[in-house]
Amino acid sequence: MDHLDDLENQSIFILREAYKNFKNLAMLWSIGKDSTVMAWLARKAFFGYCPMPLVHIDTSYKIPSMIEYRDKMAKEWGLNLVVGQNKKALDEGMNHEMGRLVCCEALKTQGLQNVMEEKGYTGLILGIRRDEEGTRAKERYFSPRDKNFEWDFKDQPPELWDQFKTTFKEGTHIRIHPILHWTELNVWEYIQREKIPIIDLYFANEEGKRYRSLGCAPCTGAIDSKAKNVDEIVDELKNNTTTSERSGRAQDQEDTYAMQKLRAKGYM
Amino acid sequence: MNDNGNVPTLSSRQMKLVIVGHVDHGKSTLVGRLLSDTGSLPEGKIDFIKDICERQGKVFEFAFLLDALEEEQDQGITIDTSQIFFKTRKRHYVIIDAPGHKEFLKNMVTGAANAESALLLIDAHEGVQEQSRRHGYILKLLGLNQVAVVVNKMDLVGYDAEVFSKIKSEYTAFLESIGVQAEDFIPVSAKLGTNIAKREDEMPWYKGPTVLEMLDRFEEKVPPSHLPFRMPVQDVYKFDERRIIAGRVESGRLKVGDRLTFSPSNKKGVVKTIEAWSVAEQPTEASASQSIGFTLDEQIFTERGEVATRVDELPIVSSTFDVNLFWMGKRHLEKGRTYTLKLTTQEVACEVVEFKKVIDASTLETLADQNFLAKNDVAELTLKTKRPVAFDLFGTSATTGRFVLVDEFDVCGGGIITTYTPSSKEDKLRDEVRFRDFNWVKSGVKAEERSYRNGHRAALILISGDSGVGKANLARHLEEKLFKLNFQSYLLDRRNVRLGVSVDITEGDPEFYDGETVRRFGEVTKLFLDAGHVVISTSNAFNQDQDGDIRLLAEPHPVIDIAITDQPQTSGAVDVTLSLPEAKNEVEAANKIYHYLKDQKILTGHNYSI
Structure with missing residues (x-):
């Protein structure tokens, strides 16, 4: 077994823990390489099936071919695709010229919160990686968010021996990061080995x-x-x-x- | 940290390294130095950090490279584990930067539990401190045995060989007392880069390896494929016509055709296929660390928490065992409170039976007669679980011999199982049950088929309470209610068993007291359960020992404890509590039990497919 097998085995273990412990789960699919690899890993974990819906937050400013690719893959892989959009903010003319952080928060963060509320998801699987940037490096595999979606990064649960935090006070939701331990190069090597179709x-x-x-x-x-x-x-x-x-x-x-x-x- | 995208060929496997030690002994500085001296930083990264320092009016430090969070820089301490990648000529590393502040022990544990080797830092100027000892002890508990000690800030003590050798002998003595042997002691100055990547002239008296040379000597941890096969069941999938038992191989190897036992239920099966999706060839073998799935030649009911092993290499099954535990919870670990034990994929309620030895991990002092465990301390204690669990001793098989304890919602303790000293009676009974289950002549009608026809799983409902509280009345009513709903209910009165099966034992015989009547009652119950019934019985008082024996005999069928009492129930051993007035109204009380059975999916309804 090589290092890609190790990474794959760990991610599959995490996806299965997530699926067993949280019933109303969704997987966030940005159309990018990481979350596409994650959807592939889900099909590995569940023997050809992806039992949880894939949520895409459409800011309406995405590169057009991303939407095309998204719809094509969803059909080919038999995915249950859920598209979320903050229509209210878009109607009010939100765009990046109003400030990039303001725009990201309205169209992505708020857009995501709207879908989660509407569908009643209590957990979200995300394809973030520790090597992407400093804040993500501090994440846990199973990372709780409070009812305001806030992340208390100063008081995070311990994670040892692959025993994760799976019980919560009401109102908390969970974020699960199955490829947290991968690097950018790992992702590409895996795409190469598995021949995963990438945009x-x-x-x-x-x-x-x-x-x-x-x-x-x-x-x-x-x-x-x-x-x-x-x-x-x-x-x-x-x-x-x-x-x-x-x-x-x-x-x-x-x-x-x-x-x-x-x-x-x-x-x- | 992040962004060190310029580490070339990160493709090979990484050795996972953790750096621990007392707060301010220089961990972040050492990490920054390792990154810088191995050329692992992206272009402009140091300038970027220097720029931020200037804006915030601070002198540049290597530690800032790691402190990616705003708050962290304000407090000047590393809050959390983060991962940093670097490489030497020999191989690739990922450093888990573990903080030293006392408050953040759980983060240190998170980092160290995932590492395969460790550097423990000691400040030459300050010497061995509280966290130096605590971290050493916890590394030992985590089973991390590749440890090198780095004596930092040698520049502050004039590179004095005497200071170094004094720390070395003091800390060696400490490590020996807890049974750890350090690979080496290395005197360095992380700030100036002495003995990190290269040797300088300041310490000609030191002939040992530099930090990088030491790292390259560490051995990679290999998955324990040489040990007996263990696969805790993670889940059972039925997405299509295949019924796949999924899990991770924690140790050993598995082949198609292997005869397996699932513990604690003692069910057996033969591996028919090993399943995988999108592979060139369907695998016929699997080994430790692989996340796999397999099918059996015959469908048996198994579920998450069972441990699959080969029939001749069974794990220990017990509800009492001795452990070494460290505690990270905000409130103390105490007797009389129920915690959740998570061991492999098993989750079960447990209690502390006895605190054998409570230790202040910073001094290794025994806290005599202390009947609780405080945050950041360590203890040797005996645990008792509500149901038996399957495990190995940590010394035999680390991956199936360690566990965490959950207090309310939070993981608060981590521990390893050191010894197994069951009560001899319970042990004897378990052996009997195993012998019975292994040799049981199986019916052609499967338990699942009976459940399907009956609309319920087999279960034992035990109603306990003082004499005169209405147990018998409730039991009769419940039997009737379930029967009228077309369920196979049967009231098994203990007196009836005594009148026939146990007629040879009379009050006053030793067997009357040593549990033989209970055993016989349990075995009779087992027959009814095997026939698929919901068995209802009563007893005068809830007796944990008797209850444990009956559960053991009834396994794998569920036992539901109903207590009629006005006393608050703290032990967590009872499933449904009825107050005295509640129990008097047998219609409502039976209804409550009925709904509980539905919630627990014991009554599934007719035509329900399992």
Whole structure:
């Protein structure tokens, strides 16, 4: 067994713990590589089936081909897709020019909270990773949020020997992070090994640009790259990278503690 | 931390390292230094942090690299475990940065429980402190035995060999007293980079390895495939025509065709297939650390919590065992309170029977006659669980010999099972039950088929209460109610068993007192349960020992305890409590029990598919 098997086995264990312990669970699918790998892992864990719905929060500013890819994959993989949108904020004209953090909070965080309330989900499975950025590095596999969706990162439950926090006071909901321990390169190596179909925005176009992390069109920048397929991305990451994965994501750079502020309030 | 995306070829496996020690002894600085000296930081990262320090009017420190959270920088302490990646020429590492502040012990435990090797830091200037000892003890309890001690801030003591050797002998003595042997002691200055990645001239008296050389000597932890096979059942899936028993192999190996026993229920089955999705070839084998699923040649009822093993390599099954436990809860661990024990995938209510030795983990002093365990301390104690659990001793098989304790909603304790000293009577009875179950001549009609036809699972309902509270009346009424609803109910009066089956034992015989009548009653009950009935019985007083024996004999069928009493029930051993006035109204009381049985999915209704 190699390191990808180790990662896969641990993620499957976590997904199965989540499914057993929380009945009304949803999986957040951003259409990006991480959550797509997670949906794949769910099908591994449950022998070809993904028993929980996949929630996509559509800010309406997503890159159009993301929506196309989403609908195609949902059909091919037989996924139960739930799309959430903060229509009220959009009707009132919310966009990134009103401030990136304000926009993220309204369209993503609030959009997510609306779906969760409407569907009564008590748990959410997310494809965040520790190596993405500093705040996420502090996460637990099973991470509680209070009724206001807030994250008390100063008083987190201990996690030892894969015994997770599975009982809560009423009003708490749980976030579960099955690929928390993976790195960006691990994700690409796994996509390579498993031949998982990934949206082509990650591959370099004619102008030598590709996306390394996907988000809304106005706030996501492409990087210079020659990597035209998965193999070349793996090589690129192994050899060339000196910048961080989310460097193309404008909201992170808003201020020093942007991600922490967003995440304490319930951002994914 | 994060963002150190420029570590090239992070593709190989990472060794998981934890760095522990007293607060301010320099853990974050050491980590920052390791990152910097191995070239593991992204371009501009140090400048970025220097820039922030300047804005906040602080002098740059390596520790800031890790303190990604705003609050953390304000307090100047690392709150939580975070993961940092770096590599040496030999291999890749992930450091779990464990904080040293006393309040954050649970975070240190989280970090260390997931590590395979540890560096323990001691400040040369301050010497061995409270957390130096506590962390050493907890590493031992967590089963982490690759530990090197790093004596930091040697620059503050003028690189004095004497200071180093004094700390070394003091801490070696401490480690020996708890049965740990450190791999080595390394004098360093993390701030200046001495003996981290490279040797400097300041300590010519030191001939041992640098920190990086030491790290490269640590051995990778391999999954325990050489031990007997253990797979705790995590879940049973039926997404299609396959009934897949899913779980992670905690130790050993599994092959198609293996004959398995599920403990504690003692059910057996032969592995028919090992299932997997999107693989080139269906596997025929599995080994430790793999998350797998298999089907059996015959459908048996098994569920989460059972432990699958080979028939000739059974785990220990008991409800009483001795443990070493550390406590992280806000309120004390005490006798008389019910906690939830989580061991592999088993979850069961438990109580502390006896505090054998309570230890202040910072001094290793025994706190004599202390009948509780306070936060951050350690104890040797005896636990008793409500139902028997399947386990191994930690020394034999670590993954199936460790557990956590949950107080209300929170994981508050972590422990390892050290010895198993059951009461000899209970042990004897369990052996009997095992012999019986293994040799039981099975009916062609399966328990599931009976449940399907009857509309309920077999179960024993035990109604207890003082004489004259209306037990018999309630039991009769309940039997009738269930019967009229087309369920197979049967009131088994203990007197009837005594009149026939136990007619040879009369009051005054030793057997009358040593539980033989209880055993016979339990065995008769077992027959009715095997026939698929809901058996109802009464007894004058709830007796935990008797109740335990009957449960053992009735297994795997559920036993429901109904207590008629006005006393508050604290032990958690009772399923339904009825007050005296409640019990007098037998219609309402029977209704309450009826709804409980429905909630527990014992009464499933007719035509319900299991």
